[in-house]
Amino acid sequence: MGNRIIETDNLTVSYGSIAAVKVISFHVEQGEIVALIGANGAGKTSTLRALSGMTTYGGRVSFMGRDLRGVAAHKIVGMGMAHVPEGRGIFGNLTVLENLKLATWQRRDKKEVAADYDRIFNIFPRLKERRQQSAGTLSGGEQQMLAVGRALMSKGTMLLLDEPSMGLSPLLAQEIFSMLAELNRAGTTILLVEQNANMALRLADRCYVLETGIIVLEGTGKELIGNPQVKEAYLGT
């Protein structure tokens, strides 16, 4: 058993009288890639939003051993959790560079920030070419790169990704996924929410399957790919 970075205990998220997440307990260990898969409305996005302090929730969430209750969203970022939201959340009126720069708000290590730009631009050479361009003019794939790059700029050691493949061509999605694998090898822990179960299961070390707000299955990626239930419901074969 490794070091549990994220641990939730009976997490619930409700909007008004509708419960989007009903009692979810799961954990993510250091260095893992964990995927949450499930259909629309299964509560995946709400779970991520609760983790990063974007919504109120019941139950307990801890991050690196610290209870996150009452910690403001921007402080959680400062603790090393970076969230790439649904729809990427690129600021189209800012330049690419400004988008990256904004994510360094919580950082005080000015020297390393400068080095990190180079690191990001090494991973995503295309962002380097377009760094003075307004981010709204980027293509979908480039925007996704920017979104991930931004999360890295906030010195995220824990990366939450909400549907990184959405709206991308299969080829581009593949590219993003292999990049995530690379980031993971370099030491970033990843929690991934995906509708594209096939790709997510291949990438992930472990996986949770959500259905209408509860975890119905869990296992390693390989186990679940072979699971007939998952095959029928999510892999479509």
Add this chain to the structure above:
Amino acid sequence: MKARLWPIILIAAGFILSFAIPYFGLLDLYVQMILIYICINIILALSLNLINGYMGEFSVGHAGFMSAGAYISAIITVKCLSSASAAWLFPFAVIAGGVGAALLGLIVAIPSFRTRGDYLAIVTLAFNMIIKSVLENIDAVGGARGFLGMDKLTTLPVAFFWTLITIWVIRNFIYSNYGRGVLSIREDEIASDLMSVNTKQVKLLAFVISSFFAGVAGGLFAHLLQFINPRMFDIIKSTDILIMVYLGGIGSIAGSILGATVYTLLLEILRPLEIWRMVIMPLILIFLMLFRPRGIMGLKELTWFVPVLDRINSNRGVKGIRKWFS
């Protein structure tokens, strides 16, 4: 059947009281005056609620329509009619005022085909200021000095009668097919357009009805005060009406009635505070908004104002609030 009987009994009782109070002098004149004010304010709040609450626009120039009604009806009773005939023909003068205001409403509705939200708010705001400015420049109606000579024709029964008419018409409009169109514009204009709602026609109608009753309220107001000037109908008056609507709760007839009543009464109750009255009043308003951001009724409707067949889905307002969240 019982549910249907009660409103009728109440209306009848209200009518009898509205005649009896002035006739027997049951309440002193000051209190009667406040009651008439409440009636006028209910008409104003309800008519604005049609645009701001049900249609989801943000009109801030309602006093402009009111002034049109006030001036037109006052000119008719003072200049066109003798004192004796004015008393009898007063309802027609009020209607004429309403029609005049409705014509203006037609004009204001046209920009609403292209612009929405805050830009339409400006159109109505500018309209309010323009009409005030125009009135100030017409010497025939006294210019900035104002216009007087009206008899006091707005009595309690008259005001009560017009209030009932307003409630009745607006209720029936909202629950008609056009009314559903109005609501669908609030929820999603593009979608309702695609669903073959004639949004232009619906908007036009909503603006016409709303401004008509604002004009009616203006006519009643002019013949209560017996003196009007353009400054009475400036943006501050429009603000008052806005506050009544949102204080009561948008998209609710009961809310508008309550909002107008509470606001008018509060202003009267606080009168002994003199100059501090208008310091305390906005503080109360702010606290009310902080604790009940959706107004007193908060989108709920009193079942009496919902036609029997519509009662199943009586809280139809709830979803409409969504678009204000962004």
Add this chain to the structure above:
Amino acid sequence: MTYFLQQGLNALQLGSIYALIALGYTMVYGILSMINFAHGDFFMVGAFICFVVVTFMGLPFVPAMILSIIGVSLLGVIVERAAYKPLRQAPRVSAIITALGVGIFLENFTLALSPYPKHIPAIIENTSWTFGGLTISSLQVIIILLSLALMTVLHFIVQHTRVGMAMRAISWDKNVVPLMGVPVNNVISITFAIGSGLGGAAGMMYGMAYPIIDPYMGIIVGWKAFIAAVVGGIGNIRGAVIGGYILGATEIMVAAFFPSTYRDFTAFSLLLILLIVRPYGIMGKPRPQKV
């Protein structure tokens, strides 16, 4: 011709003041999509602070200006925290109505303290220069140059500082900004401080140029500046400046060539026509609507 130029100068002066107020509306709108209807009254408070510090403390121009700006900035921040912030999740109109309430409160609170119009004593030695029939007063020069300076500072803050970057990001999508580690509430407070401060500066300058001040002066000036902001394209900083100058020019030119009672009528009609031609303002772009 000289007459025209002279009026042009007046238009620049009035337009500068409108532009400063319009900037306050536009900044708050850009960041919260909220119309701060109390902003016109912030402007009035600026004029009154100036009156107080000049009359009772005998301060000269620069300290009076700084105190007006700081005072109104503080007022803006306090109002935002106390009255608007609790309503951030509420329907948008609730905050608008609260803002109207705040405005009425400020007007009447000032009125209760100071029931009669006040006169701000002149604190700038009024020298004027004449160039071929064109008279320029020192006050005019100060107002125009100072406004331009303030606008330049604002432009710098918004375009070239970290806080400005956060403001622009919030105006694009305020839900994502906390995920960047940006404390949104602090940025909003700073926005209110800057926007209100500009309004305070405008109030102070207005009080210098037209020295009779009263608690209701903010209503009409405020609404007009709001219209200027919308005509320019609300939420757009350059638009607010352009709108302010257009409004100032229209008002002065109408008053110069027509009876002054036509001023409001013509100015508003013109603005209305502008809006009908360009429904989203001069600099504004319609955001694509989601279907």
